[in-house]
Amino acid sequence: MVEVGLTHFLVVSAFLFAFGLYAIITRKNAILVLMGVELVLNAANINFVAFSRYSNYGLNGQLMALFVIVLAAAEAAIALAIVLNIYKTFGHVNVDEIDNLKE
Amino acid sequence: MDFANLHLSLSNILPEISIAVFLMLVVGFDLIFHEDKKLIPYLALLGLIVTGFLVVRNMGITDSAFAVTSMNSGGMVAVDPFSNYFKLIIILASVIVIFFSMSSSEIKAIYKRSGEYYALMYGMILGMILMVSAVDLILIYLSVELLSLSSYVLAGFTKLRNRNSEASLKYIIYGSAASGMMLYGISVLYGLTGATNLFEINNILQTTQINIFTLSFSIILIFVGLGFKLSAVPFHFWTPDVYEGAPLPITAYLSVASKAAALALLIRFVHSTFVGYVDTNGFWDMISVFDWQTLLIVIALFTMTLGNLTALWQKNLKRLLAYSSIAHAGYLLLGLAVLSNAGMSAVMLYFLAYLIMNLGAFYVVMLVSNDNDKESIDDINGLGFSSPLLAVPLSIFLVSLAGIPPTFGFVAKLNLFAAVIDANLITAVIIALLNTVVSVYYYSRLLKHMYFNKIEDTVAAIKVSKTDTTIVLILAGLIIFFGIFFNNVIEFVKNSAQLL
Numbered sequence: 001m002v003e004v005g006l007t008h009f010l011v012v013s014a015f016l017f018a019f020g021l022y023a024i025i026t027r028k029n030a031i032l033v034l035m036g037v038e039l040v041l042n043a044a045n046i047n048f049v050a051f052s053r054y055s056n057y058g059l060n061g062q063l064m065a066l067f068v069i070v071l072a073a074a075e076a077a078i079a080l081a082i083v084l085n086i087y088k089t090f091g092h093v094n095v096d097e098i099d100n101l102k103e
Numbered sequence: 104m105d106f107a108n109l110h111l112s113l114s115n116i117l118p119e120i121s122i123a124v125f126l127m128l129v130v131g132f133d134l135i136f137h138e139d140k141k142l143i144p145y146l147a148l149l150g151l152i153v154t155g156f157l158v159v160r161n162m163g164i165t166d167s168a169f170a171v172t173s174m175n176s177g178g179m180v181a182v183d184p185f186s187n188y189f190k191l192i193i194i195l196a197s198v199i200v201i202f203f204s205m206s207s208s209e210i211k212a213i214y215k216r217s218g219e220y221y222a223l224m225y226g227m228i229l230g231m232i233l234m235v236s237a238v239d240l241i242l243i244y245l246s247v248e249l250l251s252l253s254s255y256v257l258a259g260f261t262k263l264r265n266r267n268s269e270a271s272l273k274y275i276i277y278g279s280a281a282s283g284m285m286l287y288g289i290s291v292l293y294g295l296t297g298a299t300n301l302f303e304i305n306n307i308l309q310t311t312q313i314n315i316f317t318l319s320f321s322i323i324l325i326f327v328g329l330g331f332k333l334s335a336v337p338f339h340f341w342t343p344d345v346y347e348g349a350p351l352p353i354t355a356y357l358s359v360a361s362k363a364a365a366l367a368l369l370i371r372f373v374h375s376t377f378v379g380y381v382d383t384n385g386f387w388d389m390i391s392v393f394d395w396q397t398l399l400i401v402i403a404l405f406t407m408t409l410g411n412l413t414a415l416w417q418k419n420l421k422r423l424l425a426y427s428s429i430a431h432a433g434y435l436l437l438g439l440a441v442l443s444n445a446g447m448s449a450v451m452l453y454f455l456a457y458l459i460m461n462l463g464a465f466y467v468v469m470l471v472s473n474d475n476d477k478e479s480i481d482d483i484n485g486l487g488f489s490s491p492l493l494a495v496p497l498s499i500f501l502v503s504l505a506g507i508p509p510t511f512g513f514v515a516k517l518n519l520f521a522a523v524i525d526a527n528l529i530t531a532v533i534i535a536l537l538n539t540v541v542s543v544y545y546y547s548r549l550l551k552h553m554y555f556n557k558i559e560d561t562v563a564a565i566k567v568s569k570t571d572t573t574i575v576l577i578l579a580g581l582i583i584f585f586g587i588f589f590n591n592v593i594e595f596v597k598n599s600a601q602l603l
Contacts, residue, residue, distance in 0.1 A: 024280045040283035047290035057297040082271045089268045101344040
């Protein structure tokens with residue numbers, strides 16, 4: 001039986017980060033892009049908590065994770081309000097088709 | 104934890120407290136007197152004046168707030184001449200932008216919601232003045248987000264046209280992705296060093312062996328977040344779209360104040376975390392874990408070249424100024440790339456000049472677009488004959504942006520290039536000079552539109568209130584005044600270039 005250690009958490013968080021970035025880059029629906037952002041934030045959170053738990057680093061990491069959770073909620077609220085506004089204006093939330101502003 | 108010096112810490116962060124108090128006052132005032140919104144801008148101005156006074160009172164102090172005495176750490180917030188200088192820059196920009204908002208027709212159209220508008224603006228100010236003084240990764244991330252969240256909303260606040268909503272969406276998608284990457288970088292840096300305080304990280308980098316590859320990865324991720332705010336290439340994609348889509352006062356504000364905060368944060372991050380010691384000539388001796396100079400020079404040169412070349416064929420005034428602001432971010436990064444005290448003070452001087460001339464140029468563009476609701480480059484045709492009181496100041500701002508004497512822009516640019524030459528970065532200076540030549544072309548194209556493109560039917564003069572004319576003339580006067588009598592201001596900036 002392998003003991004779950006710091007490395008396992010770091011691998012999980014690295015995968016979450018990569019999937020989050022992949023979602024941000026490839027998804028067309030604004031909501032799915034924002035879910036990608038949430039994945040990136042949570043990847044960082046896992047890092048903070050894991051480093052704080054498995055190393056002798058004090059509580060700064062866990063404190064940071066709490067702040068990030070609050071900020072992620074605030075950011076999601078604002079982002080969804082903006083997406084709602086986009087839906088009212090354009091009738092869809094497809095990021096690729098919202099491109100009136102260009103050269 | 105030792106709370107003995109808590110009252111000292113609190114007195115050190117009085118400017119931040121004052122902004123937070125006035126933020127609540129603006130919200131409360133908006134709720135209580137919801138019939139009369141006329142006084143809210145004046146309340147906002149009063150708050151800025153009080154805060155400015157408190158910053159000036161803190162001017163001589165070099166101290167930190169909320170330090171944990173048992174751990175010999177640098178605390179959360181640094182109160183030093185450097186942060187006070189940037190706080191003054193941010194407050195000055197905010198004052199001008201409030202006057203800006205008071206006469207902008209886009210903001211007048213949302214008169215009923217102006218309480219929220221100024222409250223959000225105060226949220227931005229609070230985020231920015233915390234950013235310029237933060238020395239702890241936690242506070243750095245929190246203040247960057249505080250600035251971002253308010254500005255995402257403000258970019259699409261007016262909802263008058265489709266492009267407002269679009270700007271807001273693009274800003275929040277690019278911005279939250281960039282800040283998420285920055286947060287991941289911070290988490291890796293925390294894992295490598297075990298500290299969140301910049302001075303502690305500096306100490307650990309000097310004494311312990313650290314995996315260079317992982318460290319570089321985390322630094323580049325953190326740089327993504329800051330480079331996004333500075334609109335450095337390759338994180339600049341949002342800039343033209345958001346600048347064009349957002350209401351003009353917010354565009355001007357984003358191009359000056361949030362860049363000031365990001366630049367100050369980048370300087371402090373580089374200086375506090377990676378400088379081993381400062382030698383007698385003022386050059387920073389970097390801890391050899393990461394090659395900041397190469398990264399900054401490459402990014403700076405790409406940024407200014409792309410900004411200047413793309414600005415050449417812009418038809419929209421806001422877009423043109425957006426690309427010009429990208430180019431100026433390149434000059435600022437080049438000054439930082441010198442990694443010396445001289446480079447730092449040159450960057451600070453350049454930013455003061457950039458603030459006055461960029462806000463001035465945006466102010467005139469706003470007054471023109473108030474009148475005919477357009478922002479195309481053809482809308483300033485014949486402006487030199489119809490409203491010389493706007494055209495002459497605009498010409499001064501443009502000449503100063505291009506860096507031609509006798510303007511403040513020239514003095515600042517000369518100072519910056521001199522610092523770069525001192526560090527023997529000759530190739531970089533040559534590329535930057537060529538860039539300046541390119542920029543003269545598109546700035547002078549605007550002059551040509553104003554003075555040589557006559558239109559057949561005589562255009563009516565643009566209606567401008569006396570306050571607006573006075574503000575524009577004062578800004579233009581400052582550009583010329585500092586272009587001739589620059590000794591005192593250079594001296595002031597040199598004295599302010601001291602980090603904790």
